[in-house]
Amino acid sequence: MKIAVLNGSPKGEVSVTMQYVHFLEQRFPEAEFKFFDVALKIKKLEKDDKAFQEIISGIGAADAVLWAFPLYFLVVCSQYKRFIELIFEKNATPVFRGKPAACVTTSINFFDYTAHNYINAVCDDLQMNYFGSYSAEMNDLLKTKERQRLKKFGELFIKAIKEGTPAIRNNKPLVAPEVVFEAEKITPVETEGKKVLIVVDNLTENPNLQKMVERLQQTFSPTAELVQLKDVDIKGGCLGCIQCGFDNVCVYEGKDGFSDFLNTKIKTADIIFIAGAIHDRYLSSLWKCFFDRSFFNGHTPFLKDKQIGFVISGPFNQIYNLREIFEASMGVQQAGIAGFVSDDLGSSAEINIALQSMASRSVAQSKLGYISPPTFYQVAGNKLFRDAIWGRLRPVFQADHRYYKEHGMYNFPQKxxxxxxxxxxxxxxxxxxxxxxxxxxxxxxxxxxxxxxxxxxxx
Ligand SMILES: Cc1cc2nc3c(=O)[nH]c(=O)nc-3n(C[C@H](O)[C@H](O)[C@H](O)COP(=O)(O)O)c2cc1C
Missing domain, CATH: 4.10.340 (Interleukin-10; domain 2)
Structure with missing residues (x-):
């Protein structure tokens, strides 16, 4: 039995996740594990079609696929996301059809399930036989009980491969919205001194997105500033090196313009709109790259007190997981949410009303400094980070430790x-x-x- 392991760590073989896969490899010698470092080699795979096709043939020759990846900002890292996009763009989907699949992730259990939902949905879109997800906390391999648990998962997966167990589909195919959006009835919204910024990955890629963004931009008086991520000098995705943990300086600092963009544009805005189109079950890998690269801020809320709105083209309302990812991320950031407007919410007239309403709401909330009370996402997420940074992760995330101390975030009940x-x-x-x-x-x-x-x- 051959299992193709799609390694989603930008660290390649020197990856925590891969150690969990090696554990399975040791315990199940009857299975031959074939490793593909797709996240590490993404730049080559994007440019070199032969290299990409070799991986696709490797997958074709395997009896099953194991998606093995670290959690990056509630999902997969941008490099892995790009690989998934390439599968669809290059019409490589047939090799995946009907193949058994499972995923193994490592993380600190912060929104591991949203990443699992994502990969499950991608597998359903690829018509694979998705067996299930395994979420290991980074240090689980050191614990006897957890090794026993992982072994059981491996056993069940191998049994499912042998028996050809059909998947329980959790996701229906997405239906793209057919509406053609046309801007109408713009009522100017005075920004009253608030700095409004719209960030879109690529404006020209999608006509509805372009028209919605331009409509929103013109709704504000003065007109909102617009930045396209494709014009920001970004050399690559987050490497997972964690060098930033010491003092919030990214390893790319001075080599590209991302930190500068985040520090001068994003951090100085009062109201930010995130605009993009759906690519598989998320936005584009470029947007994912934006979030991953913001990791140089560690676990500090760099969007705190800002109002965030979302303008999305595509079947957003059919991907509840994505809404949850954004709501949770913004909650943990202690940012306000101005709304979600997508072109699958109704007719062009309804989208116009929603954009108008989101614009006024963003200014009203910003003026009052209104941030909705924390829900489970923020309450639980902050406790998880608090404990991790106070404990085991402190030597690595020293900048976070300083921030948490200064901002009263070490609010342990024992105190x-x-x-x-x-x-x-x-x-x-x-x-x-x-x-x-x-x-x-x-x-x-x-x-x-x-x-x-x-x-x-x-x-
Ligand atoms: C940019 C970045 C984002 C991360 N995001 C998450 C996250 O959303 N949830 C989580 O639990 N862990 C997160 N982590 C922690 C990693 O998932 C964890 O350290 C993982 O074990 C690393 O695996 P690897 O060595 O195979 O790359 C993140 C780490 C990095 C560098």
Missing amino acids: HYKWRIINSILVLLTKIPAVRREFIKRIKVEMIKPCANALKKTE
């Missing part, structure tokens, strides 16, 4: 001494049956008591 004392006393007292009865009787009233005090306040 709430008053409540620790109150809790200990209450827990002890409620062991007495009469006190417990009284406690239960009063619990509802006691819960709203602090609100009564808050309601008396004027602010």
Whole structure:
């Protein structure tokens, strides 16, 4: 049995993820694992069709495909994303059809499931027999119980390959919107001193996107600034070297214009619109590259207090996972969301209304400094980062550690001494049956008591 391993780490063989695949390779000698470093070699694969076709033949000769990759900004890295785009662009899809597939990822478990949803959907689009996803925390391989778990996953996958088990499809094919968007009824929105920036990957690639972006740009008075990512000097995707962890300086600094672009354009804007077209189940790999390369800011919220809107062409409303990725990313960034407008939301007239409404909302929210309260994404995400940076990741992410300390983000519950004392006393007292009865009787009233005090306040 041959398994083609599509390595999605920009670090190639020197990758944490690959060690998990080597574990499977050792445990299942009956399977021959063939490794393809598609993320590391993406530039060559883009230019050299022969090199790309060799990989496709390797996949064709295999009995199954293992997508093995690290999490990069809730999905795959931009280089891997580009490889997936090439499969569709170069019509290499037939070799994938009907082939069993699975994915193994390593991460710190921050939105690992959105990456799994993504790759599952890509496999469904490729009509593969998707068996399932395995999310390993970076250090799981060091734990006996986790090695046993991974081995079981391997066993089940190999059984599915042998038996040709059909996939349970989780994603329907996407239907592209047919609407032709035409701008109409523009009511100017005064920016009132707020700096509005629209960033699009490539304006000329998609007529609806171009017209929606131009309509939005003209809605603002003065007109919003427009930047195309294709014009930004970006030499390549994030290399995963983590050199930036020390002091937020990217390894590309001085070699290309990305850090400069982020620091001077993005960080100085009050309102930012992210505009692009759907490519497979995400935006383009260029947009993915933007997010990956922003990693030089570590886990600090570089979009904090900005208002972010999305202008998307394509079947966005059929990809709930993508909305979740953006909502979660912006939540963790402590940014406000002005809205999502895509050309699959309705007629041209409805899209016009939505763009108009998003423009006014972005300014109104920005003026008030309104950021919606944190939901599970931000609350849970921040706790996960807090614990990781305080703990094991601190030597690598020293800049994050400084930021977290300075901004009160090390808000561990153990530090709430008053409540620790109150809790200990209450827990002890409620062991007495009469006190417990009284406690239960009063619990509802006691819960709203602090609100009564808050309601008396004027602010
Ligand atoms: C640019 C970048 C983005 C990352 N994004 C995520 C993420 O969204 N979620 C997560 O849990 N880990 C994230 N990580 C951590 C990596 O997924 C993790 O370190 C992984 O084990 C690296 O695997 P590799 O050595 O095979 O490349 C990110 C790392 C980098 C460098």
